Amino acid sequence: MTTSQTKPEPPAAAVAADAHWAATRERLRNRQRPTSSLIICDDLDVKKAFEEAKFTVRSLTAQADASPDDADLKKDLLVAQVALGKAQTAFDEIAIVLRFQALRRPDWEDLKREHPPTEEQAEDNLAVNVETLGPEMVAASSLDGITVDDAKTYFSEWSDGEVNALFNAAWNVQSGIRMDVGKG
Numbered sequence: 252m253t254t255s256q257t258k259p260e261p262p263a264a265a266v267a268a269d270a271h272w273a274a275t276r277e278r279l280r281n282r283q284r285p286t287s288s289l290i291i292c293d294d295l296d297v298k299k300a301f302e303e304a305k306f307t308v309r310s311l312t313a314q315a316d317a318s319p320d321d322a323d324l325k326k327d328l329l330v331a332q333v334a335l336g337k338a339q340t341a342f343d344e345i346a347i348v349l350r351f352q353a354l355r356r357p358d359w360e361d362l363k364r365e366h367p368p369t370e371e372q373a374e375d376n377l378a379v380n381v382e383t384l385g386p387e388m389v390a391a392s393s394l395d396g397i398t399v400d401d402a403k404t405y406f407s408e409w410s411d412g413e414v415n416a417l418f419n420a421a422w423n424v425q426s427g428i429r430m431d432v433g434k435g
Contacts, residue, residue: 284353285427286394289420291347291413297338304338307331349417350394351424359425362391381418389421 258280292298311328318324354362366384368377386402393402406414 287424289349301338301342304335351392
């Protein structure tokens with residue numbers, strides 16, 4: 252995979268004439284590639300308690316906004332916020348967070364080229380062989396040290412839904428957009 256990168260320098264006169272562009276250009280050079288997370292919680296009771304606590308706080312917050320002078324509602328909201336904090340802590344203690352970072356574009360293109368679609372996949376308009384690309388992509392974009400062998404194990408043992416979530420977490424970070432085209 253390609254790892255070297257050249258950064259051409261603009262003409263010094265152009266930079267001197269536009270200090271704003273020089274600062275903007277430096278910020279653009281220092282941008283980090285996009286990242287995403289996949290959070291796995293195998294304890295359904297803890298997950299449910301966390302979701303219910305978030306719902307309760309949202310509901311009580313909306314009610315408190317509508318009735319700002321209701322002391323009992325404010326008290327209920329404080330109790331619910333404490334419960335949410337405890338539920339969040341319980342969730343965080345057992346949740347597994349897998350982090351992925353977008354590959355450099357040349358590396359991503361090389362990886363896709365290494366996994367061309369089968370004839371059948373090409374007939375289904377797939378651009379890559381998702382079966383062989385998946386473990387390689389997950390490993391290459393993992394910030395947690397997932398190896399290709401780890402990913403192959405997950406792909407062969409996890410349920411379809413979980414494998415799809417893992418694949419999509421690594422795939423989607425490759426095409427994530429963190430910008431907005433303004434009207435200027």
